[in-house]
Amino acid sequence: MLPNDPPDWLRGWCLDHLAGEPAEVLFRLRQISMVFGLRLTNGVEVVVKAREDDGRAGSCVAAQMVLAERGFPCARPLTPVVGVGDLAVHAEEYRPGGDVLYGDSPDVAVRYAEVFAWLMTDLADVTVAPPLPSPRWSRWDHTDPGVWPAIDFLDDRDQSAVPDFVVNTADRVRKRVLAAGLPCVLGHADFEAQNLRWHGDRIWTVHDWDSLAWQPEAALAGLASGAFANSGQPTLAPIESSEAFLATYQDARGRVFTDEELEVAWAASLWTPAHNARWEVLHGDAPVAGDALEAQAAERLRRANA
Structure with a gap:
């Protein structure tokens, strides 16, 4: 056997x-x-x-x-x-080998942003049926009642344990992104260190193509700007690193986000850590994403005009 x-x-x-x-x-x-x-x-x-x-x-x-x-x-x-x-x-x-690129500094963020821009550029003219629904950690566009998309194995747990700041952040993010009404594109919604492998300075493999999503480009870039460094229990990159990621992404794509797109990017950067903070509480995990969210939410929401 x-x-x-x-x-x-x-x-x-x-x-x-x-x-x-x-x-x-x-x-x-x-x-x-x-x-x-x-x-x-x-x-x-x-x-x-x-x-x-x-x-x-x-x-x-x-x-x-x-x-x-x-x-x-x-x-x-x-x-x-x-x-x-x-x-x-x-x-x-089977594409084995390569190393995880660890770190959440602005210099590391730049390297991830260059790969993400390459990825999004190559996807820009790919025509497939939209992969809906988007993964739950990028599904702010759901039509279920309440703030969160319906996820039975989370919804069945005691929701009163989820801190108010987590729910409030998710609610404000969702309203801001949806209010913009930006067109959706195909993109990678789980662009995290754990899903990439490198040979020195050269990217070797991007994994987890199950996690493609159909969301606005600025929102997908925002998601990645906050999540790129995740290699264990997920958290939220520092604000200055998300800044470096978003600036490099725009340069590499050859287009500058409008003011509204940049606001959407900052808003979307909070959705995945809010989802993860909820997960932590409902599973009794250490509040890694929750602590980062609590420390950064106010400034990111300010930048998002949310």
């Missing part, structure tokens, strides 16, 4: 779509998706990803394929998305 007890369907799926059966499990991860690193009987090493089929995966994989074909540093999909029961499954090349 293979180690890590892969699911029954995996052997046949690999044989049907990759011309080989799993011979060895290189790694297995379980977060939102199930991810299997496999060495097949034909000697090929691949990664197979399976997640609940919510209709997003096909667009995400199609966009990832375009970027890989253009030479952007990401794993190249080897199959389209295939339904297996209630799962959406695809395979991509």
Whole structure:
């Protein structure tokens, strides 16, 4: 038997779509998706990803394929998305190696912003069905009642434990971003250190293409400006580092945000840490994002005109 007890369907799926059966499990991860690193009987090493089929995966994989074909540093999909029961499954090349770039200084922010601008430039003319709904940590545009998008495993917990400043921040962010009415584009909504690998100064791989979103460009840049340094329990980058990120992003994209776009970017930079602060409280975790949010929310909201 293979180690890590892969699911029954995996052997046949690999044989049907990759011309080989799993011979060895290189790694297995379980977060939102199930991810299997496999060495097949034909000697090929691949990664197979399976997640609940919510209709997003096909667009995400199609966009990832375009970027890989253009030479952007990401794993190249080897199959389209295939339904297996209630799962959406695809395979991509195994692209190991590289190091996490740690740090949240302005100098580090500049390096991440340059890659994010490259990513967004390459996505700008990619035409796929919008991958909706956006990931929950970027889903301020939901139509559910209340401030937060409906997430059963969070909503079932005691909401009275969530501090008022977290809820108030999320509410003000949501109203500010939605009031702008900016057009949506395709972008990466989980652009964090943990999802990137580097060879020295050169970016090697950007991972987690399941997390593409359909949101305004300025909002996506704002999300990344606050989250780029996350490599463990998520927090919020310093304000001066978000400033450096947003300035570099605009330079690299060759366009200057309007005043309103810049306000939206500062507002959106708070949505993910507010989501994470809520998560921390509801799961009894240390308030890492919560403390950073409490320290920075007032200034970021001021810059957002929210």
